[in-house]
Amino acid sequence: MQPFSFVTTAQILCEAGATQRLASLCRERGARRVLIVTDPGIARLGLLDDVLPGFGLAKIGVAIFSEVTADPSQDCVLAAVERARYIGADLIIGFGGGSSMDVAKLVALLAHPTCAQPITELYGVDKAKGQRLPLIQVPTTAGTGSEVTPVAIVTTGETTKMGIVSPLLLPDLAVLDAVCTLGLPPAVTAATGIDAMVHAIESYTSKLKRNPLSGLLAREALRLLAYNLDQAVHNGSNLGARQAMLLGACLAGQAFANAPVAAVHALAYPLGGHFHIPHGLSNALVLPHVLRFNLPEATADYAELALPLLGARLQTADRHGHAEQLVSELAQLSARCGLPSTLREAGVPRESLGQLAKDAMQQQRLLVNNPRTVSEADALAIYEASYA
Structure with missing residues (x-):
């Protein structure tokens, strides 16, 4: 160890x-x-x-x-x-x-x-x-x-x-x-909940400082968040779901405080800086596209995370299939929760994507934790996929 x-x-x-x-x-x-x-x-x-x-x-x-x-x-x-x-x-x-x-x-x-x-x-x-x-x-x-x-x-x-x-x-x-948290609007509940899920996922795959404790916390955080997000968003008076979401966000925070987040956050920060898109929504917009980019290096980790996220809904027995299903499930989260699903829907102009990619490269403190190295061209491709 x-x-x-x-x-x-x-x-x-x-x-x-x-x-x-x-x-x-x-x-x-x-x-x-x-x-x-x-x-x-x-x-x-x-x-x-x-x-x-x-x-x-x-x-x-x-x-x-x-x-x-x-x-x-x-x-x-x-x-x-x-x-x-x-x-x-x-x-x-x-x-x-x-x-x-x-x-x-x-x-x-x-x-x-x-x-x-x-x-x-x-x-x-x-x-x-x-x-x-x-x-x-x-x-x-x-x-x-x-x-x-x-x-x-x-x-x-x-x-x-x-x-x-x-x-x-x-x-x-x-x-x-x-x-x-009972008075939070559905959109805020959704964006912040997805933010917490990103913390759990990125901590679990963090390249440099992941450890047994951060991994345990990240998996349990993702389970709590995944099982309670829909109830918290669509039935906001459900106090039990709200309490579970708070605990899940806290556990994810403990995880990423020790095994830091990576490319999702690195690409989300310029969206907030330039267009004042709330942080949780910025993460949600780029999340599935960063995960797809990371798949070649993170298949095993994503397959492990598929179980707490999807449980009995896992449809295949092989690791690659589980990882793909995880990415597909997360790609549907924003629309399911009533959030914009693309940069275009969020009001980001296509001509800004090049500048966003340049700015993302300034987030090396985060990018070094990503399972796969991200170049400026990679960042631009991820933004373009997020725009469509």
Whole structure:
């Protein structure tokens, strides 16, 4: 067995309704002043309305930073840090999707009284030093797995994103409460769910750091997500399906935090950067075409993943047939869930494909994990297949 290391969030609480106890969870950690980092949609939907009174009862001061945008910018992060410093926050809560949780991670780090690093020194792997404030993450979508990953993605230019990767970004507690996901529209439920499935698949086939633990988590994540996605999308009030999706996304997040994602994400990022297509949908649009490209090198792995995804519906006994059926099944996911199936349907102009391929080549941090080497010509061919 090859040596490996595995890191993850210290504590996970998987319980419907657990956010009602969020204030007491903060009090257990000695908090006196808490900043909740979230987005305008969470505030507008009133998802915090039942949570906030508990802080008064617990005699904990609480403030809300609700200006997190999709694909948060560096300025957004710094504004949240400034708010945390202003109120003297001694614990940070990320409450929302991946963007809110990513910003919360960086606030916990940069707002710590001893932090002297500017954010510009943090981009890359293991650049962060020192300590952070206590951090609790509450995902309101079953997709990113950000509550168990040591990564925060920041938009640094018009079309560019950069990652900050450090074990310091792993929270102290992740609270998986499906009640927080009940109001998600079907399209958001579908896109984030497919995003989580991509995490599981790409982690399972990750070239450099896959290990026995990441593999176990990825397979179980894919099983939970595959068996519950349709119910969560088409019967959104099904709390059991919603809770299973949250757990599946969390397990997939644990897997890819240790065995990183690859070409699907590398090709998805430029779509978000140029056209502001939500990350989960960007992944869904290129997923089947990247898998087909990878088949020559990943047949055995895809065949193994076909069982938790398809179960008794597997139609052939041979490995290649199972892998092909996996790819075909995933190619139908978007349409089945009411999402655009092609780049054309998503509003991407054909003349942009060449630039997208060039930009994808900048994602070498991800591409090195792909089972098959991807050239710029390969990336262009994948975009063209995704466009048709």
